[in-house]
Amino acid sequence: MPELSIERALIVTEVYKEYQGKVSVPVLRALTFKALMEKKAVYIGERELIVGERGERPKRTPTYPELCCHTLQDFQVINDREKTFFRVSPEARKAQAETVIPYWEERSMRHRLFSQMTPIWKDCYEAGIFTEFMEQRAPGHTVLDGKVYEKGFLDFKDDIQRAIRSLDFTGDPRAYEKREELKAMDICCDAIITYAERHACLARKMASECDDPVRRQELLKIAQVSSHVPAHPPRTFWEALQMYWYVHIGVITELNTWDSFNPGRLDQHLYPFYKRELEEGTLTREDAKELLECFWVKFNNQPAPPKVGITLAESGTYTDFANINTGGLRPDGSCGVNDVSYLVLEVIDEMRLLQPSSNIQLSAKSPDYFLRKACEIVRKGWGQPSIFNADVVVQEMLLAGKSVVDARSGGTSGCVETGAFGKESYILTGYLNLPKILEITLHNGVDPRTGKEIGKKTGPPSSWVSFEDLMRAYEEQLSHFIDVKIRGNNVIEKLYAENMPCPFLSTVVSDCIENGTDYNAGGARYHTRYIQGVGIASVTDSLSALKELVFERRLLTADSLVEVLGRNFEGAEALRQTAVSRCPKYGNDDDAADDIMRMVFDAFYRLVDGRKSSTGGTYHIDMLPTTCHVYFGSVTGATPDGRLAGEPFSEGISPVQGRDKFGPTAVLKSASKMDHVRTGGTLMNQKFSPKVLEGEEGLRALMNLVRGYFKLGGHHIQFNVVDAVTLRDAQEHPEKYRDLIVRVAGYSDYFCDLSRALQDEIIARTEHKSI
C-alpha cells in the first residue's frame, strides 16, 4: 500500500536551515543531495538483485517541500481519497506541522511561483485555459543515453575537474557561476558513490546473517556490484542495470522531476554486455531475463509523488511515465533491434506492470517479426507496448536542429514526447485547452464560467460575416493565450534556473559539464520547451458545426447558437442532434472537417514554434493530453459539436469519442493530414473489440494498420483491445477487475484507479469492429 515518507522532507529542511545563505545555490542543492544520499534509509528486499529505493522501502514516496509544501489538509486528502491515495502516518503529520511547514510554507517553489504570476495568468490558469507543469514538480523530462555504461562517476569527476581548470576568470563573466555549478556536480558524484557503498555494506551485513546459501551468494554479489558501480563504468549486464538504477534513484531523489527519467534505449545499451557475457559463458538468456524482471519491479515500486490541486485533477495516477524504448535505429542508422529487444518484449508480457511503460520504436527498417511480437502483446489488451514511428521521430528532431546521430540515439518518453536522450532538456510546460479558447472567442473574450474577461475583445459573434471572420477571431484569442502562457513560463523558467538547479541530473546530461551550466539553466546540448495542445478534434468538430449550421446552412445565427450553448442545449435537442449527426466530423477521412483541423493545427504551430525561452530554449508543440482532456472538458460549457457542458474533450489526436463512422483506416487518414513532423509528438489511441484481432488475419491487420499509418507519417499509435461490456462490468464490480489495465493516454493505468469521468470517456471511445 502506497505510503507517504517524511524522511526526505526532514533531511532537506535540516540542510537548508544549516546552509542557506552560506553557500551558493548550486552548492546548497548539492549539499542537500549529499545529505540525502548519506542519510536516507537503505533497503534491500527479499530476493532482490537490483537495489535502491526512493523511500525507506518500496511504495514509500517522499515529498519535496522545496517544490510543494503540503498543508495538513493536503495530507488528509492524500490519505483519505479513494483513488491514488497515500497513507500518511501521525508522525509524518506531526513532523510536517512542526518542522516542514514552518520553514517551507513561503519558500516552496509553488508558493514563490504563484506569487510571481500576474493576475491575467492566474485568471487563465483558474479558468482552465492552460495548466502549469512546474507548479509542484520540477522540470524534468529527459532520458538517459549510453554515457553511464561507458563512464563511472569517478570519470565524471575527472571531466568536472577538467572543466573547472579550463574556466577563464578574466574573460568569462560567468566563470564564478560555472565554478559553483561544477563544484556542486562534483559533490553529487561523491554522494551517489557513497549511496551505493552504503548498499554494499548492508548487503555484506545481510549476507553474514543469511542462512540460505543461494541468497547469501546473491547478497555478496549485490555488495560486489555496488562497490564497483556507479564509481566505475559497468563491466557486466548486472552492473549495467544497477548503474542505471543508482542514477535513476539519484535523479528522482534530487528533485521531483516530471515524466520520470528512464534508461531510454535500454536494449541497445545492454546488448554489448549481453552479447559478450553470453559468449564468455558468464550469463545465460534466462539470467538476463531475471535481472531485467528485477529491474522492471524497481520502477513499479516508485509511485509518482502525491499531487495536489489542478495537477492532481489532470494527472491523477501513480504512474510516473517512465517509458522504455525498444528497437528503433542505431546511431549509424542501421536497424536497432537485437536479442535484448525481444527479451524486453518477453519481460513486459510476463510482468504486466504499470511501470515502466514500454514502447517499440518501429522503423521501416525494423523486421516484421519485431512488430509481430509487439502486436501479439498489444492484442492481449492491457495497453502495452505503444508503437512509435522511429523514422518520423528522427525527422522531427532533425527539423528541430539536432544532429542525425543525436536524433537516432533519441526517441520518445513520457507519453509521446520526442527528445534527444541524454542531451536535451525537453520540458513540457503545460496543456493548452484549444476548445475552451473557442468558447472564449464566442463570448468576445469573456469566460462564461467565471464571468471574467480573460481574452481579447475580438468582437461579438454577430459581427462575423463569414467563417473566415470566426477563424480570424479564434486565432487572435489563441495568440493572446499563448502569449500569457509563455510570459508566465519565462518567469518560472528563471525561478528554477536561479533557485532550483539539479547538479546531479546535470552531471549525466550532455553538455552541462562542458558548459558549466545546470540542466535547469539551459546547460544541456538541446533545450526545448513544449506546449501541448488538447482537444484538437473537439475544436475541429465545433468549428465544423459552426461553419455548417451558421455560415452555410444558416439554420441559426452565431448569437443564437451561443445562447443555446449557454443553456446547455436545453430545449434544443433537435439542434444538438443535428450538430452531432449532420455536420462533417474529424476522423472520417472527410476533408470538409479535416481541413479545419489543419487550420487550427497550423495556427497553433505558427504561434508557438521557434519562440525563444528565457534561458535560451526553443518552443515546439505537442499534441497530447495525458488525462487533461477530462479536466479541460469539466471547465468548459457546451460546445457547438453537440457536446454537453462538462463532458470530456477528445483525447490526443483521436476523433471525438464515437464520432468516427468509417473504421480505423479512415481515422488514421484524417490524423495523417496533420503534419506530425512539425510536432514533438502526437498521440493516437484506437480501441478494438478483441474479436477483430483474433487469429493470424487479425494480427496481420493490426500490423498492417500500424505500418500503413506510419507510411502516412503518423508519429505514434496505441491500442486498447477490450470491449465496452467488460469495461462497464468493471465499473459495476471493481473487485473483480483490480488487475484490468487500460491505455489512458500515453500511459496505461489500472481501470479501477481512474476517475469515473475518465472511465466513461474510455468506454465512449469508438470500438472498431469488422464485418
Add this chain to the structure above:
Amino acid sequence: MEGHRGVIFNIQRFSLHDGPGIRTTVFLKGCPLRCPWCHNPESQSRLPELMYWESRCSGCGACVPACSRGALRLQDGRPVLSSGQCAACGDCVKSCPAGARGISGRTVTPHEVLAEVLGDTVFYDQSGGGVTFSGGEPLAQPEFLEETLRLCKDAGLSTVVDTCGFAHWDVLERIAPLVDLFLYDVKLMDDAAHMESVGVSNKIILDNLRRLASAGSKVTARLPVIPGVNDGMANIQKTGEYLSSVGVRRVTLLPYHDLGKEKYVRLGREYPLEDMASLPDESIERIYHTLRGFGLQVDVSGQS
C-alpha cells in the same frame, strides 16, 4: 464522361474478410436470389429503401410532417411507417436530427466509387489488400461493375468480386480479366432444394463456376453453412466432389450467424429464420474434414 451509374448501399473500409489484406468492400444493391439467411437484406432489392434505427430515434416527430405522402404517423412516441405509401424519397431522412433514418441505396458513377476506394490505398499496399465488389449481386449491374473494375485496375488496385454466380456467362467472361480473385458462393448441390431455398436453379451457377475455373480465373468457393439447409453430409460430399472436379482448390466456410437480424428490423421486415437453431462447432469441424478429404484447402471465416 459520366459512365454507367450503379446503385450501391455501402462502401465499407477496413474489411478483413472479403479477400486478402485490408480491403474496401463496395456493396452493390439488388440480387436475383432470395436466401432466407441473407445478412444484408437491404441488398436484395435494387430500389432505394428506407432504414430506421429505433435506438437512435429521440421520438421528436420531425419526420412525420416531412413526409409528403403521409406515410408516417407517431405512435407511442415512435414514428410508424406504412410501407406501401413510402417512395423512399428521403425527405424524412433530411428532417431527422438524430440520424435515425437513412436511405439504403445511392446512385453513383464508377469514378465516384474509385475516388472513395482510393482513400485507403496505403493500407492496401501495405497489406496486399484492395477493393472487393460484393452485394447484393455485383454481376446484376454488369456495365457499372465492368467500368468500375476497369478504373480500379487502371489505378493499380487488386480486385475481388464476391458473387453468387447467377448471371449470363458472357458477363463473367467480360469481367474475368479485370478480377484478381472471385469469391464464389456455392450453396446447395441439389437443384430442386436450391430452387426451393433461394428461388433459382443452380444449373447456371455451377456451370459458370466450371467455366470460370477452367478459363484460368482464380476462384475461392464460399459455402455459407446453414443448419438444416445445406450442412447434411450428402450435400457436403457432392460439393466437395464438384469443386475438386472443376478445379477449384480453395473453399471458405461461412458459418451461419444472425447478426443481420437487426437489419430486418430497421427495414421493418420479419426475420425469416427466427427459430433457426445455432450451428454446432462439431458440424463445422465435420464439414471441414470432409472437404479436406477432396484435397481442398478449407478455411473457416473468422478463424485461422
